[in-house]
Amino acid sequence: MLRNLKKITFPRKRIFAINFQRTFLTNDYKCNEAWREQLSSPILNKVKLNDFYNVLDQSYATKGIITAIDVDIFANSLRDPTYLEELRDLLHKLRLSAETGFMLDSTHHAIVRNYIEFERVHELIEMLKDPLNYGVFLDDYAANILLDKLITTSEYEQAANVASLIMLQEDYGNEITCALCQFACYKYIFSDSCSSAVLAEPETKNVKVEEIKIRVKYLRNPYFDDHFDINDLSLLAGKSLAWISQKNNNNLNNNLEIIGWLIYRKYESLINLCQECTKIESFKVYPEIIKLIERQIATVPDEEKKCLNDCVSFLSGVNSMGESLEYSMKMTIENAINKTQNQDIIEQKKLFKLWATHRELRLEEQIKRLDRAKRMQLIEQKQEQLKEEEQRLWFFDNEDKIDLQIEEKEKLVEVEHGEKKTSKTIDENYIPPEILPQRK
Incomplete structure (x- = not known):
């Protein structure tokens, strides 16, 4: 076998053409182990995504209710890329509800990590560019991981899109993010x-366009804010x-x-x-x-x-x-990472623990709120039953009185009919007036 291998000649270009992609951020910065550890909580492990999504979808269809904590649990429990469409649907429904203001920070971070892990970065950027329908925003650590991923894979157009989102948020507090x-x-x-x-400036061609006139109630003044527009x-x-x-x-x-x-x-x-x-x-x-x-x-x-x-x-x-x-920009990035990396790692680990604690508290609050609503519903049902039972008992206790009242009413009706008949007999003596012929 070794003799045969010695006879084979490999071209040098193929041997040395392997290029290893180098990332700016280290694996320690991404805190993957700490992230997986906080995702292994009993609350998230017990979730069956298929059943959970059906419950949330049915609740929204019948009652129009979806809560931020439910979407957070779904996003953090996601382990299969087939459920990314369901996650996107839940985000859109949450955005249309009054609960969108209570969306948890861990939800945003989990969404970014999930889409990066399952190689669906382009879909993630489309969601980030449409905050009105999805309401997903980047924190500093998620933005750094996403930018590092895009720059490493030479997807500079998508990386510029992410950078513009950071600019629109006007949050320049993290040196690594800015670099x-x-x-x-x-x-x-x-x-x-x-x-x-x-x-090149866009060329304006004088092309005759057919005018189409449409009747409208009023016209809006053209406005361009030179930022979000x-x-x-x-x-x-x-x-x-x-x-x-x-x-x-x-x-x-x-x-x-x-x-x-x-x-x-x-x-x-x-x-x-x-x-x-x-x-x-x-x-x-x-x-x-x-x-x-x-x-x-x-x-x-x-x-x-x-x-x-x-x-x-x-x-x-x-x-x-x-x-x-x-070269100068790469050195600036390296210096920023060396300066703030350790502090960012500590902050991320603190955030993961804080998010897990906050999730448990929000879940307990929701359970108590649902129990309270269920008890109130049972009390109202019991009150209706007692009211019906009270009416039924009152009827049997006062049955004789009710019968007497019915008899008295029947007599009054008979008397009224009798008076009408006597009035007809008196009318028999009525003498009509004499009608004389008209003179010609």
Whole structure:
């Protein structure tokens, strides 16, 4: 056997072509063991998802009631990807009910982990982008795990979508989250899928369109808030990069902010930032930024070219960085992880225990509330039975009196009929008036 193996020659390219994907976050950061440990509680292990979903669905169909604690238990008990559609349906029903305001934080985190574990990240992002129908939001730890997953698999477009969601929430408290969002937006902006949208304005063709007039009660004034109403991912990525980079005033963030305002097409903010950066002695520009602005100049209208040319002239007069922008961003991510990783791990483990305790308390409250409602229903039923029994006993106790009252009423009726007959006999003596013939 060994002789035969020696005769076989393997091409070197195939041997050394194996690329191992490297993640930014370590396995310790994800706290998978602590997460599985809190999911092994008796409350979650006893749940049979098929029966539980049928009960919740029937309750919502008949009574229109679904509770946040039930959805939380379903989300945390999920072990099979076949029930992800049921989970999505329950989230939508919860969103339509008054209980949506009581949705637990553990529910959001469990949903993100489940969809990542079962490789359904694209469906998760679609849910995150539709908060009106599903109401799922990212916490810092879930966002970091999701961004790390997307960046590792080179899905920069989806990673930019997640970064834009963080920007829309305007929560920049976690350094790892901010660094990963910046890297995701940067990689998407310099990717092929974004270059055509970023470096070219949409062409407006004069096409004759047939006018269709529709009668409406009233017209709404057009309004664009330039935040939640943005649908263009390139604009969202640029705004995310600009806003997140504003939180720290260092050389890397200043360069990233320049890219952000450029892609966001806020040229007034862009030129003001370039002027301010040239006044900083320690500021150094990355060559990729000047090349990006020069590529943009060839595609913008004439009134905007002057602004971009001024930016190039400002940035060309400062020193250049010797290292690449991507390398600096990776180092920033590594530094942020080394700085806050241990604290984030401790906080996650505390949260898992807190969520488990909170789930038990909410479940006990719901059980007590249901028992109270059931007892009230039994009391009301008992009161109705006692009322009917009281009426029945009262009837038999007063049967003789009731019969006498009936007889008296019958006599009164007979008397009234007799009076009507006598009135008819008196009318027999009535003499009609004489009718005379009319004169001609």
